[in-house]
Amino acid sequence: MIRHTLAAVAMLATAPLAAQSTTQDEITARYDRALAAGYKAMFLCSALANTERAGTKRTEQSVLDWELSGIQAPLDEIVPTLEHTVYRFANGEGAVSHVSVEWADDMPPRMAWHRQEGGCAIAPIGTTEPPEREYVAFSDSIYMWHGRVPQNRKLAAVIERAFEAGYGDRTRTTAVIVSQDGALRLSRYTGEYSPATPQRTWSVAKSLAATLVGAAVHRGEADVSQSAGLGESAEDPRRAITIDHALRMASGRYSDTPGNRTDPLYFGGATVDEVAIDWPLVSAPGTVYRYANNDTLAAVQAIEQTFAEHPPADFLQAVGMNHTVAETDWQGNYILSSQVWATAPDLLKLGQLYLDDGVLPDGTRVLPEGWAEHVATPSGPQPDGPFGYGAGFWLFNKTDGVPSDTYAAMGNRGQFIIIVPSMNVVIVRRGEDPAGHRFDIAGFTRDVLETLEK
Known part of the structure; x- marks a missing residue:
């Protein structure tokens, strides 16, 4: 009897464990x-x-x-x-x-x-109800896209090729804008996309993050040569990582995948503080290039104390990017490595701001003098491959047939702002390219520039 009782107890004790057992x-x-x-x-x-x-x-x-x-x-x-x-x-x-x-x-x-x-x-996985919020009203604005576009048949043919997947198999272009000398040369959209349709910028947001850092530097609230504040104490070796290291993808921190996939943050409901800040060092800061979302997020966190008085929305409004939204995690931390939604004309304005070295059309300076040169200078360790890297921007300094001063904001699924100072040109290309099918932005840029006056 005792043996049978013990056996029964053992079975009861192991049954829940067996039911909970799950393979990887x-x-x-x-x-x-x-x-x-x-x-x-x-x-x-x-x-x-x-x-x-x-x-x-x-x-x-x-x-x-x-x-x-x-x-x-x-x-x-x-x-x-x-x-x-x-x-x-x-x-x-x-x-x-x-x-x-x-x-x-x-x-x-x-x-x-x-x-x-x-x-x-x-929301975090397992959330059952949305938080109580004030009623969110529709916008009562009507988007107006002004400007007569001069006819340039050669340029129009290049743009037509982009919309017909001529710069990459199965690529899907949603919008293209070309501007030179501050004047519109061509704009085109497809389907439900229009000048008023925001798309996720993906990693173009990293260039916006670098821009917000620049704005903080201009206001005297940040110094990119100073520590980004990582680590648990002043003795933590990660305190040697500067804001500039983070912008240049040279923090030396470990990342688990190329590009450091941040799915738990982007789609899992985790927060920036939980997933982006605590990665350990594996290389001395400033010695190794490793493209990582977490580095951009660290640079943003280093200036987040400035957002109370100078929120990103205020800067966007000052630049005229009125249909751009910088989204946050559910705790209010900006996800400026990817999670920004912007229209194509708004991205054009960001590119023009850099052509004008951080000065708005009304003459107001919002970025430090020379900031455009700073972000477009490859002063840190460089990536392998066809493009160089500055501070939050990609560089075309290795690209044949394109002026060597060309630099760009680039994002997943074909989001691009191409800035060509020597020709005073900005090119915006938006897309929803399928995974594994890349848009040939170098070839497209080369072909567009060939149709424009130098």
Whole structure:
């Protein structure tokens, strides 16, 4: 009897453990579904809400067809299978409130919520309700794109080729703008995209992050040669990492993948403080180039104390980027490595600001004199490959047929701002290129410049 009782107790004790046992493959598959649901919730929320904020509209189907197709594996196969719901204020007739996406029978749906003038944020996995917020109103602005575009048939032919996937198999161009001497030379859009349609900038946001650092330097609130403040104490070797090291992807910190995938932050509901700041050193700061989202996030955190008095939205408004939204994590930390939504004309204004060395059209200086040269100078360790790197900007200093002073903001899925000081040219190309299919930005830039007067 005692033996049987002990055996029964043993079976009861082990049964819950057996039921909870899960293989790594099962855990990974479950996590991938959670990320896919977060990805879908974020893109639907941001694409719809930020477009409506700009005074125009997009359909859910358009977002599914463009932003949510051609994405990276394994999310590409999961996202289409997940049911979503878009919730709106005013009994379903107002602006986007939040988006939920079902992903597991035993867990709440993933959720991204919209904040007044703040874009969308992804909630932590397991969140059951959106926070209480004030009603988010539609924008009452009407976007106006002024300017008569002179006819340039050679340039038009180059742009037509871009829209026909002539610069990369299966690439999908959504917008192109070309400006020279501050005057519009050509602009074109496709489908539901228009001058008032924001798209996620992806890593073009890193160049905006460098710009905000420059603005803080101009105000006397930051010094890029000073420590970025990483590490737990003054004795921590990571205190030797400067803001400039971080902008130049030369912090020396470990990253787990090339580019340092930050899915837990972007789509998992983690915060900047949780995932981006505490990585250890593996190389002396300033000695090794390693492209990493976390370095940009560290540079931004180094100036975040300035945002209370000088929020990014104020700078964007001063530059005229009125339809650009810098989004944050759910705790309010800016994700300026990727999570910015901007229209093509707004990106043109950022490029023009650099052509004008940080001076606005009304003569107001918002960046330090020479900041454009600073970000376009390869003073740190350099990447292998066809492009160099400055401070938050890519460099065309290795590219045949393109002026060597050309530099650029570049982002995933084909987001580009090309700045050519010697020709006083800015080129903006937006896209939703499928994973594994790159737009030939060097060839496109070369062809565009050949049609313009030098």
